[in-house]
Amino acid sequence: MSAHAENSGHDGHAGADAPALLPDDAPIRLPDNPSLQRGFWIGGAACLGAALGISLIRGGNGLQAFMHSYLTSFMFFLTITLGALGFVLVNYIARAGWSVVVRRVAEIMMLNFMVMAILAFPILLYMAMSDSPVKKAGAATHAVAESTAKPAVPLVKPGGLYPWTDGAKVAESHHLAGKTPYLNLPFFAIRVILYFAIWIGLAKLFHGQSVSQDSTGSRRVNKVLEDFSAPSIILFFITITFAAFDFSMSLNPLWYSTMWGVYHLAGSAFGFFATLILALMTLQRFGYLKGIVTTEHYHDIGKFMWGFTFFWSYIAFSQYMLIWYGNIPEETEFFRDRQYLADGVYGPWVYVGLLLLFTHFVFPFPGFMSRHVKRNRATLAFWAIWCLGAHFVDHFWIIMPNLSKQQHSLDRVPFGPADLLCWLGMAGLCVAFFLRNASRVPLVPLRDPRLGESLRFKNF
Amino acid sequence: MSTATVNALDQDNVTDYAPGDRPKLVLGEQNYNAVTQAVCGVVENPPTPAGWYVAFFVTLGLTVCLLFNIAYLIANGVGVWGNNIPVAWAWDIINFVFWIGIGHAGTLISAVLFIFRQPWRTSINRASEAMTLFAVVCALIFPTIHVGRIWLVYWLFPYPNQMQMWPQFRSPLLWDVFAISTYGLTSLLFWYLGLLPDLASLRDRAVGIRKWIYGLLAFGWRGSNRHWHRYERAYLLLAALATPLVLSVHSVVSFDFAVSQLPGWHTTIFPPYFVAGAIFGGFAMVNTLLVPARQFFGLKHLITLKHIDNMNKITLATGTIVGYAYMTELFIAWYSQNRYEQFTFLNRLSGPYAWAYWTMIFCNVVSPQIFWASKMRRNLWATMFVALCVDVGMWFERFVIIVTSLHRDFLPSSWTYYVPTWVDIMTFAGTHGLFLLLFLLFCRYLPMIAVAEIKAVLHHEKHHHHPSADPLAGGSNAAGAAHGHH
Amino acid sequence: MGMDELKPGAAEPEAMKTSGVLAEYATPEGLIAAAEKVAAAGYRKWDCFTPFPVHGLDDAMKIQATRLPWFVLACGLTGLALALGFQTWANGFDYPWNISGKPLISLPASIPVTFEGTVLFSAIGSFVGVLLFCQLPQLYHPTMRSAKFARATDDRFFLFIEARDRLFEAGKATSLLSGTHPESLETLEEPVHGSPQPGYFKPFTLMLFCLLSIPPLMLFNSRSQPSGDLPRIHIVQDMDKQPKFGPQMGVGENLFADGRAMRPPAVGVVARGEVKADSQLYEGKVDGKLAKGLPASLPASAALMERGRTMYNIQCSVCHGVAGDGKGTVAVRAQQLAEGTFIPPLAFHDDRLRNIEDGHLFEVITKGIRTMPGYGHKIVPEDRWAIILYVRALQLSQSASIDVVPADERAKIKPQ
Numbered sequence A: 001m002s003a004h005a006e007n008s009g010h011d012g013h014a015g016a017d018a019p020a021l022l023p024d025d026a027p028i029r030l031p032d033n034p035s036l037q038r039g040f041w042i043g044g045a046a047c048l049g050a051a052l053g054i055s056l057i058r059g060g061n062g063l064q065a066f067m068h069s070y071l072t073s074f075m076f077f078l079t080i081t082l083g084a085l086g087f088v089l090v091n092y093i094a095r096a097g098w099s100v101v102v103r104r105v106a107e108i109m110m111l112n113f114m115v116m117a118i119l120a121f122p123i124l125l126y127m128a129m130s131d132s133p134v135k136k137a138g139a140a141t142h143a144v145a146e147s148t149a150k151p152a153v154p155l156v157k158p159g160g161l162y163p164w165t166d167g168a169k170v171a172e173s174h175h176l177a178g179k180t181p182y183l184n185l186p187f188f189a190i191r192v193i194l195y196f197a198i199w200i201g202l203a204k205l206f207h208g209q210s211v212s213q214d215s216t217g218s219r220r221v222n223k224v225l226e227d228f229s230a231p232s233i234i235l236f237f238i239t240i241t242f243a244a245f246d247f248s249m250s251l252n253p254l255w256y257s258t259m260w261g262v263y264h265l266a267g268s269a270f271g272f273f274a275t276l277i278l279a280l281m282t283l284q285r286f287g288y289l290k291g292i293v294t295t296e297h298y299h300d301i302g303k304f305m306w307g308f309t310f311f312w313s314y315i316a317f318s319q320y321m322l323i324w325y326g327n328i329p330e331e332t333e334f335f336r337d338r339q340y341l342a343d344g345v346y347g348p349w350v351y352v353g354l355l356l357l358f359t360h361f362v363f364p365f366p367g368f369m370s371r372h373v374k375r376n377r378a379t380l381a382f383w384a385i386w387c388l389g390a391h392f393v394d395h396f397w398i399i400m401p402n403l404s405k406q407q408h409s410l411d412r413v414p415f416g417p418a419d420l421l422c423w424l425g426m427a428g429l430c431v432a433f434f435l436r437n438a439s440r441v442p443l444v445p446l447r448d449p450r451l452g453e454s455l456r457f458k459n460f
Numbered sequence B: 001m002s003t004a005t006v007n008a009l010d011q012d013n014v015t016d017y018a019p020g021d022r023p024k025l026v027l028g029e030q031n032y033n034a035v036t037q038a039v040c041g042v043v044e045n046p047p048t049p050a051g052w053y054v055a056f057f058v059t060l061g062l063t064v065c066l067l068f069n070i071a072y073l074i075a076n077g078v079g080v081w082g083n084n085i086p087v088a089w090a091w092d093i094i095n096f097v098f099w100i101g102i103g104h105a106g107t108l109i110s111a112v113l114f115i116f117r118q119p120w121r122t123s124i125n126r127a128s129e130a131m132t133l134f135a136v137v138c139a140l141i142f143p144t145i146h147v148g149r150i151w152l153v154y155w156l157f158p159y160p161n162q163m164q165m166w167p168q169f170r171s172p173l174l175w176d177v178f179a180i181s182t183y184g185l186t187s188l189l190f191w192y193l194g195l196l197p198d199l200a201s202l203r204d205r206a207v208g209i210r211k212w213i214y215g216l217l218a219f220g221w222r223g224s225n226r227h228w229h230r231y232e233r234a235y236l237l238l239a240a241l242a243t244p245l246v247l248s249v250h251s252v253v254s255f256d257f258a259v260s261q262l263p264g265w266h267t268t269i270f271p272p273y274f275v276a277g278a279i280f281g282g283f284a285m286v287n288t289l290l291v292p293a294r295q296f297f298g299l300k301h302l303i304t305l306k307h308i309d310n311m312n313k314i315t316l317a318t319g320t321i322v323g324y325a326y327m328t329e330l331f332i333a334w335y336s337q338n339r340y341e342q343f344t345f346l347n348r349l350s351g352p353y354a355w356a357y358w359t360m361i362f363c364n365v366v367s368p369q370i371f372w373a374s375k376m377r378r379n380l381w382a383t384m385f386v387a388l389c390v391d392v393g394m395w396f397e398r399f400v401i402i403v404t405s406l407h408r409d410f411l412p413s414s415w416t417y418y419v420p421t422w423v424d425i426m427t428f429a430g431t432h433g434l435f436l437l438l439f440l441l442f443c444r445y446l447p448m449i450a451v452a453e454i455k456a457v458l459h460h461e462k463h464h465h466h467p468s469a470d471p472l473a474g475g476s477n478a479a480g481a482a483h484g485h486h
Numbered sequence C: 001m002g003m004d005e006l007k008p009g010a011a012e013p014e015a016m017k018t019s020g021v022l023a024e025y026a027t028p029e030g031l032i033a034a035a036e037k038v039a040a041a042g043y044r045k046w047d048c049f050t051p052f053p054v055h056g057l058d059d060a061m062k063i064q065a066t067r068l069p070w071f072v073l074a075c076g077l078t079g080l081a082l083a084l085g086f087q088t089w090a091n092g093f094d095y096p097w098n099i100s101g102k103p104l105i106s107l108p109a110s111i112p113v114t115f116e117g118t119v120l121f122s123a124i125g126s127f128v129g130v131l132l133f134c135q136l137p138q139l140y141h142p143t144m145r146s147a148k149f150a151r152a153t154d155d156r157f158f159l160f161i162e163a164r165d166r167l168f169e170a171g172k173a174t175s176l177l178s179g180t181h182p183e184s185l186e187t188l189e190e191p192v193h194g195s196p197q198p199g200y201f202k203p204f205t206l207m208l209f210c211l212l213s214i215p216p217l218m219l220f221n222s223r224s225q226p227s228g229d230l231p232r233i234h235i236v237q238d239m240d241k242q243p244k245f246g247p248q249m250g251v252g253e254n255l256f257a258d259g260r261a262m263r264p265p266a267v268g269v270v271a272r273g274e275v276k277a278d279s280q281l282y283e284g285k286v287d288g289k290l291a292k293g294l295p296a297s298l299p300a301s302a303a304l305m306e307r308g309r310t311m312y313n314i315q316c317s318v319c320h321g322v323a324g325d326g327k328g329t330v331a332v333r334a335q336q337l338a339e340g341t342f343i344p345p346l347a348f349h350d351d352r353l354r355n356i357e358d359g360h361l362f363e364v365i366t367k368g369i370r371t372m373p374g375y376g377h378k379i380v381p382e383d384r385w386a387i388i389l390y391v392r393a394l395q396l397s398q399s400a401s402i403d404v405v406p407a408d409e410r411a412k413i414k415p416q
Helices: A002-007 A034-058 A062-093 A100-110 A113-130 A142-148 A167-172 A174-178 A185-216 A219-247 A260-285 A295-326 A329-337 A349-362 A371-375 A377-406 A417-438 A451-455 B003-012 B032-044 B050-076 B091-115 B119-123 B125-146 B150-156 B172-205 B208-217 B225-258 B270-296 B305-336 B339-350 B354-372 B380-407 B422-445 B451-462 C028-040 C068-094 C107-134 C148-153 C170-178 C201-224 C279-283 C302-320 C329-336 C351-355 C358-367 C381-399
Strands: A340-342 C016-025 C046-049 C157-162 C184-191
Touching (some): A062 A185, A062 A219, A062 A377, A100 A185, A100 A260, A100 A451, A219 A260, A260 A295, A260 A377, A295 A329, A295 A377, A295 B225, A295 B270, A329 A377, A349 A377, B032 B172, B032 B451, B091 B125, B091 B225, B091 B270, B091 B380, B119 B305, B119 B451, B125 B172, B125 B270, B172 B225, B172 B451, B172 C107, B225 B270, B225 C046, B225 C068, B225 C107, B270 B305, B270 B380, B305 B354, B339 B354, B339 B380, C016 C170, C148 C157, C170 C184, C279 C381, C358 C381
Antiparallel strands (some): C016 C184
């Protein structure tokens, strides 16, 4: 009881500094391995280059196909990084105690926004090359639009990735033209820069402050970050919503869904928890964090992964069912493209949709409902890998049909080596950056006041 | 404990605490018997505060008014309400959604906070679960009476009948029937399971007829650990079931609107938006009820300012989510370039019902913002003010959604301005009476705080519970954290 | 709850037997330590009693994990199967019902009720399961005979070893427990004979349950049968029973003998304006045979032709086409959709139809033919004749030679 009285902060003072709880030889420091990092950097870049190469060799709008594959993998990794940021923010808002030992790994993951910012650049570049805005405002006829539209760079199809960059198409459609104040390349670029500025800013703030606490143990850091976390979460919600609108909803510029931001949020959390499990298990495989991150923590992260399996399914189902029920062609177009070739004739994309349903919900939901599955490392790892696969299928199903539609080939599912190589490439780059950042800081927040609670944590 | 001591505790109540420490959730005397005495004492010891009797008769009057209005409605038909084409749903459905939404906070506190291992839920969960049940009762009144031929409302349930017909399962109105029934029953079971140990406490302290009644209701519970083992599993399972259930119930309610093709109704974000709004409104109602209750029943050392602080934080958070949904809807209305959608939202902001819209924005988005300041979160007057604002604001949110979308839809020749009748208004006022009446009876005759759960929290606060000697815990300033298991 | 209070005037001393040994502790830690000892000693029929669940006690008592979650899972799966199955059967098979074009078995629309059914059954399973597994309600237990035991639900912690345990010997149990430093230790007794609970309790409850379930079952039964001859219970009368004679109403003997409220018209009576004397105009027949030519009251004129064209374009061209070639928009669309049941409408431009009687055309317009519905109720007889005139003109237009066209008009016709 006296400990309470001492630290109860009657006078509003944050209290005495937290002590270091772990012995000096605790396995929490990843050594810097420049050659390993270099391997991942080069390997990653090489995979991306190979993907580009394969696509260009294919010819005939190969670059367009490459950009779609690239965007798919980009969204995959961006959403996971966003999930990491969200996790750190929520931990501070909720004053969570159980998760302190895993929070540092999540912080390192969220620094990957810097990699994603660089990876966003080719998208903007392609958009600039494929942008052919209409010079005269309010062009009335298609003919006029064609003659005044700035010609796009050859090899790059106008509106190749985002149809609204094609001035001719925009002029034709009254609806698209109305969206021009928002869907125009300069504003889009500014928004992208803004998103990444905010995300990188938040990531650096939370990580930086947390790392500073490693040496001082100052409880003031917690207070500051807890206070900051609430407005940061609001920023987080807003930016992830508009980023989702910009990057993936505007691929289909005539379609819209208010749920889109929440849908991506659910997927982010889902993908992040799976990645966290695998990251922690990999580190532990090499001897780090042994005895620090326990089955109890894995159980809890597994619970979150399971909870978000359900939450994602609920969100995805709501979106689908409401659009299905209303049966308004303007809205159902999105799902019809992913199910049908023509009235009553299913296309191959319906199998991808079913794959998504089964991998993202039907199998995982009962599959790791049991606590025994979550408490066993092997089964949890299996399901984490499975969930990452499902997360990829999700973004593939969202983005790639737009390619099929643009190329008038909805009767083909364009899954090929380029998709895998893009994914491997980005994975390599993200892992490289992770290793770099992880080697510079301890793998747990050494003097977080709640570390003790986290170390002793026992589940239900 | 004397009232003076209890009141003094508010000043002593610490809501600022150093990171790494966990707040004290029970103030004052730290023994189990004190807790039993404090809570059971309210039920057992006369005299009831005079205020209780006054409130009882007022609410009883309002309940009688409700019954009269329902009888009047049945005798004369739905025409006594203001509903008409195009505003075919108005106060009836607004009130239904309002009451169901309020119920959700109770389930969140009971079930979701339990899943998230938040020990501070233990002093408010019993009262808020009871509030859920009473809110569901009030809510169920409306779909029942608004159907017109109330004596045929049993047709909604699937039973073999001479017409060989079945209900139409593809309708969200029927999904509502199942969702709300499930919700009511599950909340009742969850509430009752929690009550069992406390009823046993009351039984063991009572004599005579009261002993009989509490004895029968307690099912012979005696605190056997073999029973506690199963009890805890069942409690966890019910909490785990109630969590998706609470999501689904208000989502199904939102489907009533979202499956239509009406601009302003047909939008995919409705399910989580409605759920967040429900929790928001519900927490406001919990505060509205508990801030006075803790005062009048001398329970301030159990429902501490820290509890109020936490509830206000959740109010702020869910209010922000609701604001986020407003913002998304407005943006997508513009982005869609669907002129019906755009008109609907412009009409909300600047049409004949703009006064309702801006009331809603002030009450839901603006008023909770004072809770950014920690001083305001611990100020009981600010809490009551915001709670009442949000109660009003959430009602207006449903009003804006339902009435403004309906009164001006696709066909301008049908546009009109809806006005409620006195029957609408009195019926709604009457349901408040019923709600408060049931809550007053609950406070008087049943333990309004979960005694057994508080004792468990107290136990954890008094003793660190280490499964074995922990070599990693060292230093005199080691965070003396309570795990907060149930 | 001391059952002694229930037994009226139990004055005579009965034979008592030991029911067990009860130890009281002030702290959970003391109880846990004692429980570990008792478990180690090998006792099976014993229990701890606490006002709140004490963590660590389950392990100390070596309690096996309960099977309740499996029971709940089974209930949940039952609920899922029932809900999904019932919806599919009721709306898809038993009484299929097209609602706004939704498929009869619509999975997206079935999900909400299925989910609720799963949760409902699981929740009931959890609650009922706890009661079943704990064998509650159990209104008597030997520990209730201890006055101290009332604090088990307040602030004390108890351990009770039952005499029924095979290892039980009063002395041994007492000494084992006293080694754990309890606050108090007592040996409890209960009557040897007579059941602790009133004998009537169980059969009474069972009978009560059966009786209570009769009204709903009766109701259920009555609602699933036709009501037969019973009059409906009509609560809100409104203006449903009016003192007037409705059609098909029996009106008793007061009025006409045959039970009617009005007399049928005499044979051959015709209403004013209903005399259809001109059989050619109204039936297209002369002397019972299909007529040729327009009726006398409707001479051919430009006005009639114009009327015919207007009415033809409104009523007939949708199927038969503006040129009478059977290529109206409906026909074209139906061919596109490849609707197998659609019989294409006739084109008028063959010899059979050019030579057929006008009366036949009149009959077809009035009564329909094959899958064409009759238009008699929509088109007055005069207009039908106008249409027939126009149809003849159309036929002529597609079968004429250039000689029929006036000379000054010939130049306008371009060669095909």
